[in-house]
Amino acid sequence: MAGSKISNRSGTKSKTSLKSHGVTHPVAISSQANKTAAGTVKTAKTVGKKGKKPSLLLPSELLVNMYHLMVRARVLEERMIQMYRRGDAFFWIGGPGEEAFGVALGLLTKKGHGPEFDYLHLHYRCTPTLVAMGMEDEDALRLMMNRTTDPCTGGRNFSNHYCFPNWNVLPVSSPIGIQYGIGIGTAIAQRRRKNDAVTIITGGDAGSAEGDFASSMIWASRPGFELPMYITVQNNKWGISTNYDSQHGEKHVSDRGRPFGIRTAVHNGNDPIEAYLAIKSDLEYIRKTRKPVLSEFRVSRLYGHSSASGANRVQGEEDCLLNFEKTLVDNKILTSNECQKIRDTYFEDIREKAERIRSEPTPQKETLWDLVYANNENADWRKF
Numbered sequence: 001m002a003g004s005k006i007s008n009r010s011g012t013k014s015k016t017s018l019k020s021h022g023v024t025h026p027v028a029i030s031s032q033a034n035k036t037a038a039g040t041v042k043t044a045k046t047v048g049k050k051g052k053k054p055s056l057l058l059p060s061e062l063l064v065n066m067y068h069l070m071v072r073a074r075v076l077e078e079r080m081i082q083m084y085r086r087g088d089a090f091f092w093i094g095g096p097g098e099e100a101f102g103v104a105l106g107l108l109t110k111k112g113h114g115p116e117f118d119y120l121h122l123h124y125r126c127t128p129t130l131v132a133m134g135m136e137d138e139d140a141l142r143l144m145m146n147r148t149t150d151p152c153t154g155g156r157n158f159s160n161h162y163c164f165p166n167w168n169v170l171p172v173s174s175p176i177g178i179q180y181g182i183g184i185g186t187a188i189a190q191r192r193r194k195n196d197a198v199t200i201i202t203g204g205d206a207g208s209a210e211g212d213f214a215s216s217m218i219w220a221s222r223p224g225f226e227l228p229m230y231i232t233v234q235n236n237k238w239g240i241s242t243n244y245d246s247q248h249g250e251k252h253v254s255d256r257g258r259p260f261g262i263r264t265a266v267h268n269g270n271d272p273i274e275a276y277l278a279i280k281s282d283l284e285y286i287r288k289t290r291k292p293v294l295s296e297f298r299v300s301r302l303y304g305h306s307s308a309s310g311a312n313r314v315q316g317e318e319d320c321l322l323n324f325e326k327t328l329v330d331n332k333i334l335t336s337n338e339c340q341k342i343r344d345t346y347f348e349d350i351r352e353k354a355e356r357i358r359s360e361p362t363p364q365k366e367t368l369w370d371l372v373y374a375n376n377e378n379a380d381w382r383k384f
């Protein structure tokens with residue numbers, strides 16, 4: 001394979017020093033997977049590389065692109081955890097274990113500014129989605145290290161609390177679940193425009209206990225006033241240290257959409273191929289019908305909740321990246337050596353970037369109240 005660029009759906013290119021695995025745009029999928037009632041992919045259609053064992057449901061070029069993005073997101077997050085341990089950052093929370101779902105979502109998003117494009121109300125494990133959308137590694141590292149150069153918050157918020165207005169990525173919120181409520185507003189704006197844009201919301205299983213989650217389903221499904229909302233839940237079976245089974249009487253979180261007449265499904269969010277096909281099908285349905293979907297994706301939480309719980313690797317959790325790597329190697333799309341080289345290259349690349357960003361400036365107390373309110377009005381409560 002030749003080239004040295006990785007691109008997302010919108011064509012934003014992020015340069016890497018990779019020589020042997022550059023890929024261009026993911027190409028359109030012509031086949032649609034058959035699904036069981038539970039949403040699992042059953043049949044396989046041949047789209048493998050010429051001369052290679054055909055078995056997978058997506059083009060090899062897209063699979064390799066997804067692998068690159070998943071590795072990059074993982075390496076980036078693991079670097080951030082290491083920064084926290086070294087004292088280069090105060091707090092870490094993030095997305096290892098959500099790469100399969102997150103990368104697929106980022107690739108399928110209609111990226112741009114304003115209601116003609118998708119709005120993204122993401123939760124704090126969304127690095128993979130933003131990597132797939134074209135976020136620079138440096139910007140994730142700047143937020144993590146609280147540097148003024150951080151384009152999302154000027155170094156004032158936690159890791160993974162991104163905000164990219166030009167891509168309709170609304171500020172990631174620490175209070176869980178509120179994104180489900182805020183999304184109603186952007187979905188109403190999109191409905192009024194009669195376009196094909198979608199309001200996309202991600203969040204955790206525990207966050208679905210918040211009232212905002214119920215509000216989003218009620219507003220999304222009003223008869224004759226349905227909203228183009230993609231309500232998703234990344235179910236890792238944990239809310240900090242409280243386990244899912246002790247809190248949920250419903251079998252699946254997504255079952256809660258049924259009384260509202262919302263299309264629902266449960267998917268294996270640890271399988272990037274299943275996740276990609278599910279998201280693609282869901283988004284196509286919403287773009288066409290202007291009606292909502294509630295999809296639940298089963299994911300892993302590979303480093304626990306956050307640095308507050310130690311951020312140590314959890315044994316026994318399914319690792320979507322290792323699984324995917326095995327699939328690619330078994331199907332002769334990549335070799336083990338090529339996978340290792342890809343991982344090593346991103347590791348070195350991101351290590352160098354982190355070193356560089358350490359020397360960038362940190363916010364000063366004089367700017368503490370800047371941008372809190374428009375024109376800084378009444379921002380400093382001591383001066384009311």
Ligand SMILES: Cc1ncc(C[n+]2csc(CCOP(=O)(O)OP(=O)(O)O)c2C)c(N)n1
Nearest residue numbers: 174175176203204205206207236238239240
């Ligand atoms: C409104 C609110 N209540 C409580 C918290 C404390 N809190 C932070 S993360 C979290 C668990 C969230 O679990 P889940 O929604 O499943 O997401 P996950 O962290 O598992 O991805 C809680 C309770 C909070 N941030 N906001």
Ligand SMILES: [Mg+2]
Nearest residue numbers: 204205238239
């Ligand atoms: Mg959870």
